[in-house]
Amino acid sequence: MDGVYLTFESIPDVHLAVESLDPRVGEAHPELVSVQNVTTTAGVVEYATVFVPDGTLGYFVSRLQQYAETAEQDKPRNRNLVDRIQAIGLATIKTLWTDPPGAFPEPTATVWWEVWLRRRDGNEVGRFQEFAQQAGVRLGARTLGFSERIVVLAQATAEQLAGALGVLRDVS
Structure with a gap:
C-alpha cells in the first residue's frame, strides 16, 4: 500500500478547515477526496476523507505537535485546523461516498x-x-x-x- 485514507470528523455544527486538509504542497501531498455533512442529534457533523501518501503523514503530525506546544498561548499555532476536529480515524468505503449519506x-x-x-x-x-x-x-x-x-x-x-x-x- 502506498498510503492511507483518513477521515476527519468535525465538532457538531462546526465546519472543518478543509483547505488545510488538502495542502497541495510538493509532489506528494495529502489529498482531500470527499466531504460529507451528516445530521446527528447533536447537530451537523462534517466528515472529510483525505488520502495521505506514504511519507506525508508528517504534514498532519507536525501541525498537531505545533498546536500542542503552543496550546497555552492566546493564539495557538494551527488553531483553525485543530480546534474544529473532534476525531480522526481510518476511512471506510462509506466515507469516500460523495452522494447524500442516506443513499449509500x-x-x-x-x-x-x-x-x-x-x-x-x-x-x-x-x-x-x-x-x-x-x-x-x-x-x-x-x-x-x-x-x-x-x-x-x-x-x-x-x-x-x-x-x-x-x-x-x-x-x-
Whole structure:
C-alpha cells in the first residue's frame, strides 16, 4: 500500500478547515477526496476523507505537535485546523461516498458504482481490473478519462469494493 485514507470528523455544527486538509504542497501531498455533512442529534457533523501518501503523514503530525506546544498561548499555532476536529480515524468505503449519506447502499447489495481512479502512471485501470478479477467485481466495458482522474464502472457490493482501499492507492 502506498498510503492511507483518513477521515476527519468535525465538532457538531462546526465546519472543518478543509483547505488545510488538502495542502497541495510538493509532489506528494495529502489529498482531500470527499466531504460529507451528516445530521446527528447533536447537530451537523462534517466528515472529510483525505488520502495521505506514504511519507506525508508528517504534514498532519507536525501541525498537531505545533498546536500542542503552543496550546497555552492566546493564539495557538494551527488553531483553525485543530480546534474544529473532534476525531480522526481510518476511512471506510462509506466515507469516500460523495452522494447524500442516506443513499449509500446496504453492505451486501450489489449495485453499480462509479469508481474514480487518480492518474499516476498509466496502469491505474489495469491494477483496478486485477483487483476486480480477484474480488469477483464486474466492470463496465468503458472508462471515462479526465486530466487527473479515470472513472470506471464497477458492479459490486460495498463489502467487495471496500477491499480496494487496502490494496490500491489509485482509488480517489
